[in-house]
Structures are given as C-alpha cells and as structure tokens.
Amino acid sequence: MNACDISLYAIIDPSRTRQRPLEKMAQAAAEGGATLMQYRDKTADTRTLVANARNIKLALKPFNVPLLMNDRVDVALAAGLDGVHVGQSDMTPADARRLLGPRAIIGLTIKNQGHARAASLDLLDYVCIGGVYSTLSKDNPTSIGVDGWASIAKVFRERDPSLPVGAIAGIEASNLGEVLSNGADGAAIISAIFMADDVREATAELRSVVEEFRR
Numbered sequence: 001m002n003a004c005d006i007s008l009y010a011i012i013d014p015s016r017t018r019q020r021p022l023e024k025m026a027q028a029a030a031e032g033g034a035t036l037m038q039y040r041d042k043t044a045d046t047r048t049l050v051a052n053a054r055n056i057k058l059a060l061k062p063f064n065v066p067l068l069m070n071d072r073v074d075v076a077l078a079a080g081l082d083g084v085h086v087g088q089s090d091m092t093p094a095d096a097r098r099l100l101g102p103r104a105i106i107g108l109t110i111k112n113q114g115h116a117r118a119a120s121l122d123l124l125d126y127v128c129i130g131g132v133y134s135t136l137s138k139d140n141p142t143s144i145g146v147d148g149w150a151s152i153a154k155v156f157r158e159r160d161p162s163l164p165v166g167a168i169a170g171i172e173a174s175n176l177g178e179v180l181s182n183g184a185d186g187a188a189i190i191s192a193i194f195m196a197d198d199v200r201e202a203t204a205e206l207r208s209v210v211e212e213f214r215r
Contacts (some may be wrong), residue, residue: 004125006166006186010034017194023059023084030063040070053079093123116155126164133170180213
C-alpha cells in the first residue's frame with residue numbers, strides 16, 4: 001500500500017464552493033493544513049473535468065498535497081493525478097488499480113459491514129466510512145452515527161489494523177473530535193471547508209482539532 005495521510009481530507013466540489021475558483025479554494029485549503037484532496041464533480045463534461053483537475057493539481061504542487069479524482073479513472077489518468085476515490089457502484093478497485101498502477105492512491109467508500117468484509121484490502125490505500133452525520137453535500141438517506149461508524153471500522157481493524165480508516169459526511173469542527181476519539185484516522189470534509197467564508201481559516205481550525213488528537 002501507499003503511504004496516505006487522510007487526517008484532514010478535503011473534498012472540493014463546485015456545487016459546494018459558492019462559485020469561487022476551484023484552484024484558489026484548493027490552495028487555501030492546502031495552506032490551512034489539508035493533507036489530502038479529492039476533486040468531485042458530478043455534472044461537468046469530461047474536458048472540463050480534466051482542465052479543472054489539472055488546475056487544482058498545479059495549485060497544490062507547492063504543498064505536496066496529493067489530489068485524487070472521484071470516480072473518474074479516465075480523468076485521473078488524463079490529468080496525471082495521484083489516484084482515485086471510488087464508491088460501491090463505480091469502477092471496482094481491481095480495475096482502477098489495473099489501469100492506474102501500483103503507485104496510485106486508491107480509496108473506497110464503505111457504507112455497511114458487508115462492504116467492509118468484501119473490500120479487497122490489498123488493492124486499497126484507505127477507506128472512508130459513512131455517512132456518519134446528516135449532510136447537504138450528498139444524498140445520504142440515513143446517517144449511521146459514530147456508533148455505526150465504529151462497528152464498521154472494527155471489521156477493518158480486525159482484518160488489517162494498518163489500513164487508514166476515515167469518516168465522511170456532515171463532519172465539522174464541532175464533531176470532528178468525536179469521530180477521531182472513536183478511532184477514525186481522519187475525516188473527509190466538504191462543506192465545513194469549502195462553504196466557509198474563509199477557507200484557509202476554516203481548514204486551519206479543523207487542523208488544530210486533528211493536531212490535538214495527534215499529541
């Protein structure tokens with residue numbers, strides 16, 4: 001597996017940036033302390049996705065923050081990104097690994113214990129379990145809560161204690177400590193970063209919570 005710091009995982013989605021430039025928002029999040037970034041865009045055409053991905057990657061280069069593409073392995077390849085994050089209905093991790101090679105970072109969304117037991121851990125660099133809390137950033141009909149998160153994470157801890165396991169959905173500064181104290185290696189965050197008035201400041205506040213749990 002590739003080393004992967006998911007402690008403050010920023011997901012940038014044009015629908016949740018208040019129409020501000022993606023590359024500037026990505027740069028601000030990196031300045032604030034994001035450790036990993038994902039570009040997620042469910043509406044743009046392929047050429048726009050590739051162009052945006054390249055621009056975001058360029059903005060992140062001075063910070064050495066890896067950039068992953070949500071779902072679209074072809075865009076990750078075309079834009080020279082560091083990897084992909086796939087869901088349960090996207091391209092399989094096996095196919096993504098075959099196309100992207102051993103050095104790519106590949107993450108997977110996990111929603112229940114069945115997903116956790118079926119995941120091919122030798123193909124993955126991290127997983128994100130959710131949705132933990134209710135959120136407007138994605139259609140999550142039900143939230144599993146921290147207890148639900150912990151019960152699914154336990155499957156991974158038993159299978160491979162070294163695999164980074166993150167939390168996703170509805171996470172912000174006020175509840176990030178709760179998921180970290182329950183064993184999460186990090187959290188994937190969208191709105192609490194990119195809907196904030198000051199993206200850098202919002203990210204720095206979240207980073208301070210992460211640092212508290214690293215001491």
